[in-house]
Amino acid sequence: MKKLSVLFLFALLTAATARAQNSNKAANIIIVSVDGLRWKEVFQGAEKQLITSKKFNSQDSAERINKYWAEDQRERRAKLMPFVWGVIGKSGQLYGNRDLGSKVNVKNTYWFSYPGRSENLTGYADPKVNSNEYPDNPNKNVLEFIDQQKGYNKKVVAFASWDAVARIINRNRNGIMENNPFEDVKGDDLTQAQKLANEIQHYEPQIWGNSERLDASTFAIAKSYIMAKHPKVVYLDLADTDDDAHEGKYDFYLDAINHVDAMLSSLWTYFQNDPFYKGNTTIVVVPDHGRGEGNQWTSHGSSIPHANDTWLMVLGPKVKPLGEVKDNGQIYQDQYAKTIARLLGFNFTSVNPVGNEINSVVK
């Protein structure tokens, strides 16, 4: 009898510890926004007409052809995005391959950056949000919603290659630590890596003026912060893909995509080797809009056909391992905010009509 109750007590304690670990393990998430990356490059790899074009390559294209081209489509896309196809394609989910009947679209009618990112984060395609110069976003976003949940306060942070992101997430309203181009991360306990990341961003060439920072600098500031501070929610907003595409440089655009893939791999590898993140961290990767086809690949906006065709990637412990999803019907970007909250166990609501959770994502 005595022996039994000791066993019983032990069982209770074990269950309680497991519960505590589970709730402790409840979920970190990193959301990576990749500006204007087309579904075509994600699912089909480099496009022959563009990678061989004299007009659209600023350097000798032989090097890029060697690096990114293969006749076989699966081989070709894995050359461009080896982490995406080697890891997310096997253990996570990819939506948006229109050849397989998987449709993802922008819901807003503008098909450019501020409205697209706003839709992603607020769950609402607000017709008033119609300009990249739009002031502070009046709509509630999922980042500030999570920041208000127990255990997440001050643990939601953002890093951006484009300065409009401060307005899109409205840091003036919610006080979220959002690091904009050429701003130093503040603190009297910065690591050496953080100090160096702060410093070197000021030495990069300001190719697109002072409103945009190269993704390499944004990534260094973000990753050094993650390693030092262990935030639970990170929004990483990258922009090289869109800038290179607007300039009509397909070789640089391909490199930017390949670098985004390497950054995802770098973060994921770090998460799997860090006790704080291991086994309880999800990555969500989304663009803000698509781009045109053929010679219109450089551009987007509502006058460019197909610039509303997009994609979605998710990888994490609560994500069903569906790989490349077929025939899933229609997904709209206004569904991301609620889905992101659900991955952390929360129900995102707003005074706005928010898009439904994507049911096939969470286990």
Ligand SMILES: [Zn+2]
């Ligand atoms: Zn954009």
